[in-house]
Amino acid sequence: MAHERPSPYPRKHRLHGPHGSAALIGVLTLLLGFAIAVQLRANSNGDALSGLREDDLIGILDNQNARADGLRQQITDLQNNLADLRNTGDRSAAARRQATQQAEELGILLGTLPATGPGVRVVVTDPGGKLNGEDLLDVVEELRGAGAEAIQFGTVRVGTSSSFEGAGGALTVDGSHLRAPYTVLAIGDAKTLDTALNIPGGVAATVRAAGGALVVHELKTVRITVTRSVARPAYVKPSH
Amino acid sequence: MIAGLALVAGVVLGLILRPTVPTWLEPYLPIAVVAALDAVFGGIRARLDGIFDAKVFVVSFISNVLVAALIVFLGDKLGVGSQLSTAVVVVLGIRIFGNAAAIRRHLFRA
Numbered sequence: 001m002a003h004e005r006p007s008p009y010p011r012k013h014r015l016h017g018p019h020g021s022a023a024l025i026g027v028l029t030l031l032l033g034f035a036i037a038v039q040l041r042a043n044s045n046g047d048a049l050s051g052l053r054e055d056d057l058i059g060i061l062d063n064q065n066a067r068a069d070g071l072r073q074q075i076t077d078l079q080n081n082l083a084d085l086r087n088t089g090d091r092s093a094a095a096r097r098q099a100t101q102q103a104e105e106l107g108i109l110l111g112t113l114p115a116t117g118p119g120v121r122v123v124v125t126d127p128g129g130k131l132n133g134e135d136l137l138d139v140v141e142e143l144r145g146a147g148a149e150a151i152q153f154g155t156v157r158v159g160t161s162s163s164f165e166g167a168g169g170a171l172t173v174d175g176s177h178l179r180a181p182y183t184v185l186a187i188g189d190a191k192t193l194d195t196a197l198n199i200p201g202g203v204a205a206t207v208r209a210a211g212g213a214l215v216v217h218e219l220k221t222v223r224i225t226v227t228r229s230v231a232r233p234a235y236v237k238p239s240h
Numbered sequence: 241m242i243a244g245l246a247l248v249a250g251v252v253l254g255l256i257l258r259p260t261v262p263t264w265l266e267p268y269l270p271i272a273v274v275a276a277l278d279a280v281f282g283g284i285r286a287r288l289d290g291i292f293d294a295k296v297f298v299v300s301f302i303s304n305v306l307v308a309a310l311i312v313f314l315g316d317k318l319g320v321g322s323q324l325s326t327a328v329v330v331v332l333g334i335r336i337f338g339n340a341a342a343i344r345r346h347l348f349r350a
Contacts, residue, residue, distance in 0.1 A: 021294030025283075026246040028301050032276045033250020039269050041254070042261045053267065053322050 108150055111159040111228040115150040119187035119222035120194060126180035128211040132167035135210070138203045139184060140164070146196030148188040150224050154178040157226040174228075180212070190218035243280075267316065268309045271328055275308035276301060278332045281339035288346040308332070 049057065107113035124131070124139065140158055143151055151158040156173045165172045170179065186193055194216045198204045207214040261269055279301035286292040308328050315324030344350070 021298070022242050024298050025294060026242045028246075028276075028298065029243040029280065030246040030250040030253070032273065032280065033247040033252075034254040035250075035269060035273050035276070037251045037254025038259055038261055039273055041258065042266070042269075053316070055319075055322065 110230055111150070111157040112230055114227060115187055115224045116221060117149070117187040118190050118220055119148070119185065120190050120197075121217045121219055121222065122184040122186070122197065123215045123217075124180070124182040124184065124207055124212060125215075126182070126207070126210065126212040129168045129170075129180070130210040131171075131180070131207065131212060133164035133171055135203070135206055136171060136173075136182060137164040138206065139197070139214075142196050142199075142203050143184070143186045143188070143193055146188065146192045148186040148193060150187045152185040152224045152226050154182055154184075155226060157224065157228045159228050159230075185222050185224055187222050187224060194218055243283075247280075267321065267325070268312055271308045271312050271325055272305045274329055274332045274336075275304040278335050278339070279304045281336050281343070285339045285342045285346075288343060304332075 049060070052060070104113060108115045120143075122139065122143075124136070136153070140151055140153060140162070153162075153173050154176070155178070156162070156176050158173075162174050163172075166177075170177065171182070172178070196202070197214065197216055204214040279297065282300060283292065283297045286296070311328050312321060312325050315321040318324075
């Protein structure tokens with residue numbers, strides 16, 4: 001503030017003397033220049049808030065608080081959105097996993113996919129050529145009954161529509177001609193399969209009666225690589 | 241002449257010394273500066289009119305500054321500080337414009 005101390009000069013000199021008045025005017029304008037410079041600097045400090053009044057500051061604070069509240073609300077909303085989307089994504093991923101797993105299981109059961117697992121290799125010899133298709137179908141039936149999940153007969157993957165024909169050592173499975181000895185691969189619980197084949201009065205006994213032999217090897221890993229194709233149903237449609 | 245030199249010297253001093261404005265002075269300094277500017281323009285006009293009086297100038301300078309500061313101070317106390325400072329700035333601005341117009345007429349005859 002351009003505040004003036006009383007001049008030490010006597011009154012006569014103070015305002016009427018040419019030097020005294022000039023000096024006083026000089027001091028005043030010097031103070032003015034000084035104040036201008038100081039004020040300019042204070043304003044250009046970049047701290048625009050320091051020069052404001054209490055009321056204005058309260059208004060600005062209120063504005064900022066309202067803005068912060070709005071933004072916080074927005075954050076909450078967006079976080080909820082994110083959680084929702086993540087949930088949906090998880091659920092559809094789980095559904096997809098389940099569907100894939102189901103497709104694989106069905107593929108193995110239908111024989112459209114290669115399969116591997118513990119199981120047995122069965123070798124049936126028929127030197128007399130007395131086994132017919134029905135006997136060999138019994139082998140497959142026995143394996144299925146004992147819980148075999150995938151079966152390969154010779155070079156044919158056994159499926160739901162497999163057929164066994166022929167007799168006298170010349171066998172036709174699904175249209176493929178097979179000759180003795182027949183090798184059957186089955187995936188399942190090896191012990192159960194072995195027991196089922198060798199049950200007294202079972203298929204092993206039938207083969208032996210025909211002069212052949214049925215040998216079961218229990219294996220830790222059986223690889224069934226042959227697959228079959230499944231025809232698209234022409235008449236059947238799924239009904240719910 | 242002396243006044244102009246002193247003004248420049250004051251600006252230079254302020255830029256060199258870089259003083260910080262005390263907090264209690266912050267609301268008053270800009271108003272005081274405007275009031276002092278009004279006095280200076282009035283002084284220049286009086287000089288051009290040939291009726292300049294150093295005493296009148298000094299008294300009007302100081303009283304302008306004090307009254308302006310007082311009005312702002314009162315306004316702050318009454319809760320209408322910002323409105324009253326605006327009023328002071330408007331009034332002083334009008335006076336400065338009037339004086340500047342008179343000075344212009346003297347200098348440019350227009």
